Amino acid sequence: MTTEPEKRTGLVPRWARWTAVTSIVVFVVVPISTLVVWSFAFRWNFPNILPTEWGLRAWSYTASDSSRVLEGLWNSTRLALLVTGMAIVVGLPASRALGQHEFRGKSTVEWLLMMPIIVPALVATMGIHQIFIRLRLTETLFGVALVHLIPAIPYFVLVMASVFANYGTALEETARTLGANRYRVFRYVTLPAISSGLLVASMFTFLISWGQYVTTLLIGGGTFVTLPLVLFPFLSGGNNSTAAAISLVFVAPAIVVLVLTSRQLSRDSALMGGFGKL
Amino acid sequence: MTAVSLRHISRRFGDHVAVRDLNLDIESGEMVAFLGPSGCGKTTTLRMITGLIEPSSGDILFDGESVLSTPTERRGAVMVFQKHLLFPTMNVAQNVGFGLKMARVSREETAERVKEILELVDLPGLEDRKAHELSGGQQQRVALARALIVRPKVLLLDEPLANLDANLRITMRHLIRSIQKEMGITAIFVTHDQEEAVMLADRVALMFDGVLQQVGAPDEFFRTPRTTGVARFFRNGNFLRGHRRGSTIHTDVGPIEIVSTSETVEDGPSVLTVRPEEVRLVNEETDQENVVPAVVTSLIYMGSHTQLTVTIGDTPWQIQAPAAFQARNGDTVRLLLPRGHVSIVADDDTATTGSAEATLAEGSAVL
Numbered sequence: 213m214t215t216e217p218e219k220r221t222g223l224v225p226r227w228a229r230w231t232a233v234t235s236i237v238v239f240v241v242v243p244i245s246t247l248v249v250w251s252f253a254f255r256w257n258f259p260n261i262l263p264t265e266w267g268l269r270a271w272s273y274t275a276s277d278s279s280r281v282l283e284g285l286w287n288s289t290r291l292a293l294l295v296t297g298m299a300i301v302v303g304l305p306a307s308r309a310l311g312q313h314e315f316r317g318k319s320t321v322e323w324l325l326m327m328p329i330i331v332p333a334l335v336a337t338m339g340i341h342q343i344f345i346r347l348r349l350t351e352t353l354f355g356v357a358l359v360h361l362i363p364a365i366p367y368f369v370l371v372m373a374s375v376f377a378n379y380g381t382a383l384e385e386t387a388r389t390l391g392a393n394r395y396r397v398f399r400y401v402t403l404p405a406i407s408s409g410l411l412v413a414s415m416f417t418f419l420i421s422w423g424q425y426v427t428t429l430l431i432g433g434g435t436f437v438t439l440p441l442v443l444f445p446f447l448s449g450g451n452n453s454t455a456a457a458i459s460l461v462f463v464a465p466a467i468v469v470l471v472l473t474s475r476q477l478s479r480d481s482a483l484m485g486g487f488g489k490l
Numbered sequence: 491m492t493a494v495s496l497r498h499i500s501r502r503f504g505d506h507v508a509v510r511d512l513n514l515d516i517e518s519g520e521m522v523a524f525l526g527p528s529g530c531g532k533t534t535t536l537r538m539i540t541g542l543i544e545p546s547s548g549d550i551l552f553d554g555e556s557v558l559s560t561p562t563e564r565r566g567a568v569m570v571f572q573k574h575l576l577f578p579t580m581n582v583a584q585n586v587g588f589g590l591k592m593a594r595v596s597r598e599e600t601a602e603r604v605k606e607i608l609e610l611v612d613l614p615g616l617e618d619r620k621a622h623e624l625s626g627g628q629q630q631r632v633a634l635a636r637a638l639i640v641r642p643k644v645l646l647l648d649e650p651l652a653n654l655d656a657n658l659r660i661t662m663r664h665l666i667r668s669i670q671k672e673m674g675i676t677a678i679f680v681t682h683d684q685e686e687a688v689m690l691a692d693r694v695a696l697m698f699d700g701v702l703q704q705v706g707a708p709d710e711f712f713r714t715p716r717t718t719g720v721a722r723f724f725r726n727g728n729f730l731r732g733h734r735r736g737s738t739i740h741t742d743v744g745p746i747e748i749v750s751t752s753e754t755v756e757d758g759p760s761v762l763t764v765r766p767e768e769v770r771l772v773n774e775e776t777d778q779e780n781v782v783p784a785v786v787t788s789l790i791y792m793g794s795h796t797q798l799t800v801t802i803g804d805t806p807w808q809i810q811a812p813a814a815f816q817a818r819n820g821d822t823v824r825l826l827l828p829r830g831h832v833s834i835v836a837d838d839d840t841a842t843t844g845s846a847e848a849t850l851a852e853g854s855a856v857l
Contacts, residue, residue, distance in 0.1 A: 382571045383578075386633075388562040389540050389569040390640060391592035400588070404579040 244463065250456030270453035274461065281458055284442035288422055291353060291438060295360045295421035296414050302361070303368040303413075310369065311376030325369055328362045336362060337427045344431060351433040359431045360421040367420060368413045375409035415469040422465060492554065493518040493676040494539065494644050499548030501534050501700075508534040510700045511548070516644070519674045521667070523681055523691035527723075531700035532680045536646050539678065540567045552643055563592070566643035572652045575633040576621035582608070582632050583617035589640035607635045610669060627658045634666065638673065645670070647679035651686065663690055684711075684724055696720055712765060713831075719838040726765045728807040729835070734760040739834075742803045743782040748832045761837045766797075766808040768831035771815065772824050780827045786817045800825070 250256070254267030274281045309315070310322065328336065337359055341350065349355030379402075387401045388394075403410075425440040432438070439462050446455040494516040501509040509531040516522050524532035537543045539550060541562035549556050557565050568589070576585050583604050590600040608614055611631040621629065630650065637645055650666065651659045667690055670677050681687050687694045688708040696703045696711065704716040715721035718729055732741035734757050737750035746762060772781055784800035784807065791813070798809040800823065809825065817823060 382573065385540075385542050385562075386569060386571060387577075387588065387592075388542065389565075389567060389646075390589040390636065391563050391566075392588075393561070393563045396592060400591075401577055405577075 244460075244467075247456045247460050247463075250452050251460055253453050253456075256452075270451075270457040273454055274457040279454070279458075280437055280442050281439070281461060284437050284439040285461060287353070287437055288439040291357055291360065291428075292418045292421040294353065294357045295364055296417045298357060298361055299364050299368045299417045300410070300414065303365055303372060304410075306365075307369045307372030308376045311373035311379075312381055325366050327366075329366050333363055333424075334426050334430075337430045341430050350431055351435045353436065356428055356432050356436055356438075357421075359427045360424050363424070363427070364417045364420040368417050371413040371416065372406070372409060375406050375413075379405050411472070415472065419466055419469055491518045492516065493520070493552065494678070495549075495551040495554070496535070496539070497549040497551065499535070499538060499545040499550060501531070501538060501543065502546045508700050509538070509545075512697075512700075512702050514695055514702065514705060516676060516678065518676055521670055521677045521679070521690060521692045523679055523687035523694045524697060525681055525684060525687040525694050525723075526697035528682055530697040532697050533648055534700075535697075536569070536648055536678060536680050539644065540569050540646060541565050542569075566640070567646055568637040568640060568642035568644075569646045569648065570633050570637050570650055572649040575629045576624075576636075578621050580621070581617065582613075582619045582621070582624070585621065585632055586636045586639055588636060593640065603639055604635075607639045608632075610638070611635045611665065627654060627662065630654065630662060631665070634669075638669065638675070641673075642675065645675050645677040647677065649680055649682070651681075659686075666690065696723065698723075714833045715763065715835055717836045717838045718761060718763070721763050721835055726763060728766060728769070729761050729763050730802060730805055730807075731759070731761050734758060734834070739832075741782075745779075746782075746827055746832060747779050747829050748834065749830055761835050762827075762832050763835050764827045764831050764833075767810045768828060769807070769809045770826040770828065771809070771811055772826045774824065776824070776826070778826060780829055780832070781824050782827065784823055784825050786819055786821045786823060788819065789815075789817060798823075 249263065251270050252266050252268070253263035254269060255265035256263035273279050277283075306325075310318065310325075340359060340362075344350045344355050344359075347355075349358065383401055383405065384397050387397045392400065423440065424438070425444065428436065428438050428441060432441070434441070439458070443455070443458045443462055446458055449455075492515045494514075496512055496514045499509060499512050500507065512531075512535060514522075524535060526532050534543065538545050541557070541560065544558070550558060552565065552567075576582075577588065580588070583601070586604045586607060587600045590603065595603075604617065605614075608616060611634055613628060613631050613635070616624070616628070616632075621632075624632065630653075634650075647666070651662050654662060663686070669675075679690065688711070691708060693706060694708055694711060695705045698719055704711065704720050711720060711724050712726075715724060715726065721727070721729070730739075730741050730743075730746070732739040732746065734740075736757070737748050739746045739748060739760055739762050741762075748762065772778065782802055784802045786798065786800050787806070788799040789811075790797040790799075793813065795813050796811040796815045798811040798815065798817070800807050800809060802825070807825075
């Protein structure tokens with residue numbers, strides 16, 4: 213507790229740093245740069261290294277109503293936000309229980325939580341589809357959000373459970389004895405202590421929902437259109453420029469989230485504890 | 491005046507009984523130590539007083555009124571834990587002022603009282619420090635200040651000094667003791683260290699296996715331990731069995747006279763004890779009473795004294811002999827068991843549950 217903030221960079225061997233930098237360049241920077249170039253290309257034939265003609269056609273099409281990109285962006289955003297909100301409401305109490313308490317059947321609960329990671333989402337969604345039709349939840353925002361929770365909750369709960377386990381209960385109990393009721397304990401003690409972990413878990417949840425394709429297609433029935441659903445026909449349709457532009461729109465929040473989370477993760481490496489279980 | 495009363499409180503966790511029918515009255519302004527080995531139920535008792543856990547049965551009274559239906563945050567029983575001391579996202583002033591903020595005290599008054607209390611714990615001017623910028627001892631003081639500032643009805647300390655090094659522990663003992671006396675706060679602390687309990691507390695409550703064994707001033711645990719177990723916990727393993735008739739115990743090595751005090755002990759089989767530091771070595775010619783022969787089995791030179799192990803009959807005894815004492819294993823020595831230092835203890839070693847409860851009932855009757 214008394215030591216200065218650690219300087220991690222000094223602890224990482226040089227080869228590891230170079231490997232990391234190289235993989236980021238190869239797997240993130242190069243593909244994304246290629247996408248940027250493609251999105252502004254009007255004519256780009258083999259064997260030219262760069263397009264021979266540039267243009268904004270792909271972007272103007274992306275922005276148009278007929279592409280449904282904006283509609284998809286709007287749906288994806290509110291859907292991912294709703295899923296994140298629901299994950300917090302459902303997942304916080306659950307992860308707290310798993311992280312701080314011992315109870316009978318705890319390992320069974322942990323196993324059940326892991327199931328969506330093990331069982332393919334498609335299988336589960338097929339079954340859920342039948343039930344949702346009866347409940348009239350198909351083709352609705354709420355129905356799709358519920359299905360997205362299935363793959364999202366395990367990650368959320370695992371991250372938060374390790375945050376809660378690290379944090380313990382003594383501080384909350386101290387606050388109780390000092391005159392804070394349960395609500396104020398959460399507001400002034402628990403929430404500030406878990407906030408960075410909660411941010412990371414929420415961002416993961418957001419991204420998991422953001423990237424769903426099959427579950428959205430099945431439950432949304434094609435009428436509830438999200439960004440991946442808009443993107444897919446262009447990927448298979450062979451219009452590289454438009455596909456690249458939409459891909460960039462699609463990948464943008466992921467990059468924002470990655471940058472933000474990596475900062476949080478490097479600051480508070482205890483958060484990584486949850487991933488040991490995966 | 492009685493500040494805190496524990497009336498027949500018990501606590502079960504499943505099949506395990508953590509605390510069994512505990513009775514204790516704590517006076518206002520008194521410092522009581524709950525002493526015992528880990529798992530004896532002392533921390534559970536502390537948590538029941540705060541309301542963080544509820545007793546399975548029994549009642550807890552503050553100033554004569556039951557607090558069982560009062561939630562933790564309104565009881566005024568403030569707990570200081572041994573670790574995870576400070577709120578990590580707050581600075582020192584925010585930590586110390588937390589209780590006042592919860593009580594909706596104005597900012598100005600809070601700042602003023604934080605300043606005062608930080609001076610009291612000898613940490614003036616550290617308001618803006620973050621928790622992680624403080625040393626272990628400083629964190630401990632801030633945690634103490636944070637508890638004291640709300641003027642608790644009762645201050646509860648869970649092994650408050652366990653994480654500190656030896657020197658710091660001594661400083662903190664003095665600090666805690668002087669502040670507690672100065673502010674007249676009723677305090678209970680939990681410890682497994684009998685030395686700490688003896689040094690800090692007005693009264694000690696010793697617990698084994700969830701059962702209160704003995705309550706009293708620290709010196710009573712040395713002079714008149716209630717049971718063999720209590721004596722052992724205070725590093726006295728010298729026991730001699732005999733048969734009591736009046737103020738005489740008839741043992742295999744002769745009659746031992748005792749100061750007849752308590753009428754509760756009846757004639758019959760008895761166990762007597764004398765602390766290692768009270769046993770005297772005497773020479774052959776003495777015609778004093780209470781002299782018994784013993785055979786030396788080992789000698790350890792300790793600097794300030796020599797620790798002598800002997801057998802009386804076939805019972806091993808420890809004796810603090812003068813540092814210069816010389817003898818060989820197998821030598822016979824004569825021991826004086828001074829009448830004023832011989833006490834009768836109940837025998838835990840053969841005790842059934844029934845008699846342990848009888849001891850407890852007797853204990854609470856004395857309280």
